[in-house]
């Protein structure tokens with residue numbers, strides 16, 4: 258196994274690489290166990306996936322998305338062909354990556370409302386969705402270099418990582434790319450204080466960036482105003498899960514688009530961070546009470562029902578603390594020049 262050198266001068270020793278591989282394998286096993294539960298023990302799988310893993314993810318993206326980028330079980334699976342030397346290691350053009358980013362953003366906005374119609378109450382459907390993503394990701398891994406096609410291209414979670422991960426706690430070692438092949442320029446993993454508009458290389462990059470920054474806060478707000486529909490009886494009732502999220506998305510998108518036009522260039526990063534903080538705060542504003550049975554729809558998204566044992570003031574307190582934290586972390590803190598992970602040494606030609 259090759260030794261990886263970092264720009265900081267620090268080296269990831271063979272021992273550190275071994276530790277990261279063990280952690281990746283352990284997290285992969287946890288992912289495989291959750292997938293097995295989704296398919297064969299749906300109530301437990303749904304609880305673990307939608308009500309434990311997914312609620313943690315946005316916080317992790319804000320604080321240390323590099324940890325997730327290193328251990329995501331889907332990434333570990335998708336990068337296997339590259340690690341085993343089975344990938345053709347092709348490079349995507351900037352335009353191709355931009356198009357993948359647009360598809361990823363639209364996929365996010367299409368898949369997430371389906372949680373209300375299908376996934377939140379159907380472990381088999383959720384498991385099949387994850388398997389389809391893994392098949393697409395692994396297939397791309399056989400052809401394209403490192404994270405370019407899936408992790409930084411087509412993955413529907415990646416636009417959210419880019420929005421929330423603009424000022425992470427610290428750079429982690431890069432536990433995936435053995436040497437940097439410059440497969441994505443600029444690399445979201447290796448660029449300090451990356452945001453969705455860090456690159457305007459093509460109109461596709463700009464479109465996906467605008468969509469996620471402007472659209473996500475309103476989309477999240479709308480999503481939490483739709484109950485889980487246990488029975489979809491018609492096309493009309495199926496499409497109804499999209500109505501409020503799309504109205505929310507359009508509202509904050511138009512707001513961002515117009516503010517962005519009048520804001521001076523030097524304040525654009527601040528504007529992006531305000532919308533990022535609004536998005537993640539809105540998520541926890543509704544999600545934290547829902548986890549303990551104090552949400553708008555008490556049966557939806559429940560982890561443990563504490564509604565009869567906790568005082569009602571706990572809800573505004575949780576909202577105050579989480580919103581205060583995210584606005585402090587993303588908006589008030591100075592950009593600290595940290596990337597998600599540290600770029601490994603470029604491969605010597």
Ligand code: SF4
Nearest residue numbers: 434437438440441444
């Ligand atoms: S660190 Fe280099 S090889 Fe790895 S994803 Fe970024 S650009 Fe590609």
